[in-house]
Amino acid sequence: MEFSRRETLGMALGAAVMTVLPLRVSASTEDRIAEFTGGADMADTGVELTAPEIAENGNTVPIEVSAPGATAIMVLATGNPTPGVATFNFGPLAGSQSAATRIRLAGTQDVVAIAKLADGSFAKASASVKVTIGGCGG
Amino acid sequence: MASGVKPRVKVPKKATAGEAITIKTLISHQMESGQRKDKEGNLIPRSIINRFTCEFNGQLVVDVTIEPAVSTNPYFQFEAIVPEAGDFAFTWYDDDGSVYETSKSIAIA
Numbered sequence: 001m002e003f004s005r006r007e008t009l010g011m012a013l014g015a016a017v018m019t020v021l022p023l024r025v026s027a028s029t030e031d032r033i034a035e036f037t038g039g040a041d042m043a044d045t046g047v048e049l050t051a052p053e054i055a056e057n058g059n060t061v062p063i064e065v066s067a068p069g070a071t072a073i074m075v076l077a078t079g080n081p082t083p084g085v086a087t088f089n090f091g092p093l094a095g096s097q098s099a100a101t102r103i104r105l106a107g108t109q110d111v112v113a114i115a116k117l118a119d120g121s122f123a124k125a126s127a128s129v130k131v132t133i134g135g136c137g138g
Numbered sequence: 139m140a141s142g143v144k145p146r147v148k149v150p151k152k153a154t155a156g157e158a159i160t161i162k163t164l165i166s167h168q169m170e171s172g173q174r175k176d177k178e179g180n181l182i183p184r185s186i187i188n189r190f191t192c193e194f195n196g197q198l199v200v201d202v203t204i205e206p207a208v209s210t211n212p213y214f215q216f217e218a219i220v221p222e223a224g225d226f227a228f229t230w231y232d233d234d235g236s237v238y239e240t241s242k243s244i245a246i247a
Contacts, residue, residue, distance in 0.1 A: 060209040077207050081173055084205035088216075091198025095158030095217030099200065102209040104171065 029076055029083040029112070036074050036087075036114055037122045046123030047073065047115035058105040058131040066098035067115035067123060073097070074116075079109025107134045143167050145240045147228055152247035153220040161192065161199075164213045165230050165238060171206035187212060187238075189231040195224040220244055 047067035055061040065073045065088065075085040088099045097115075105111070112126045148162040165187065172184025186206055192199040199218045218226070223246045230238040 080207050082206060085207040086205060087203040089198075089201040089203070091193075091200060093194050093197050093199045093219050093221070095160075095219045098217065099202070100213075100215040102213050104207045104209055 029078045032074075032076055032083055033112075033114060036116070040122050042114060042122045042124040044124065046070075046117055046121075047113055047125045049075075049111065049113040049125040049127050051111050051127040051129050053128070054130045054132070055105065056132045058107065058134045060102045061105050061129060061131070062100065062102050063111060063127075064098065064100040065113045065115075066096070067113075067117065068097055069118045070097040070115040070123075071118060072116040073099070074114045075103070076112045076114070077103065077105055077109060078112060080104070080106045085111075105129060105131045105134070107131050143230075143232075143236075143238055145228065145230060145238050147226075147240055147242055149226055149242040149244060152245050155246050156219060156221060158217045158219050159244075160215065160217050161226070162213070162215045163190070163192070163228060164211055166211050167230075167232075169206070169208060169210045169212060173206070185233050187230045187232050190214060191229045192216070192218065193227045193229075194218060194220070195222070199226075220246070222246065 050064040065075060067073055072087060072089045074087045076083045077085050085103050086101060090097050108130045110126050110128050112124065115123045117123060143166060145165040150159050153159050167187050170182055170185040174182050176182055184206060188204050190202045190204060200216050202214060204212060223244065225241050225243045227241045
């Protein structure tokens with residue numbers, strides 16, 4: 001099988017677009033994480049994110065976050081038009097640093113939870129959710 | 139566009155002092171994300187509840203910053219410590235400036 005000059009160029013262009021696109025999508029997610037953590041490193045343990053593996057309806061996906069001793073937990077949906085979902089700030093009377101809610105997901109994507117722990121360090125957890133019907137209209 | 143907003147809160151009536159209780163809250167609100175389009179193809183402007191707080195006798199339990207990715211009729215479940223008898227105050231802040239409030243009292247068993 002031989003490639004013409006035109007085909008080769010086309011494939012190269014396609015490959016370039018493929019590599020650039022995912023970066024574009026996650027750029028704002030990176031911004032949000034940097035804003036929350038101030039660029040600090042994140043540990044892999046210390047926060048737990050519970051989300052379904054498959055969500056039939058992206059309009060209402062139940063999730064649960066928990067991070068013992070955390071002062072705040074931020075939840076991001078990396079594949080949504082705007083990645084922010086919610087930020088939980090826990091006060092002195094919080095019984096446990098956990099919360100459950102229902103969120104919208106535009107499509108199959110990773111949901112990320114980042115916890116700010118009491119000692120000022122950060123922890124991150126992510127879960128991949130397959131969405132059958134997206135939840136952002138359009 | 140914030141019509142028919144009705145907060146619903148589930149708090150146990152009694153607890154032992156220092157016990158962590160589970161609180162469930164739900165408020166009926168359409169949570170228009172600002173991403174959807176109407177029949178003419180115009181964007182429907184965003185109209186959501188952007189903040190929810192729960193306090194017990196003036197002390198913070200949880201303060202949630204809400205963004206458009208939270209579902210219609212936002213639901214939250216969390217835990218709170220009850221050091222003494224008193225009142226839980228729940229407050230929701232709408233994009234249009236409205237504030238929805240409700241409270242529940244709890245007794246020490």
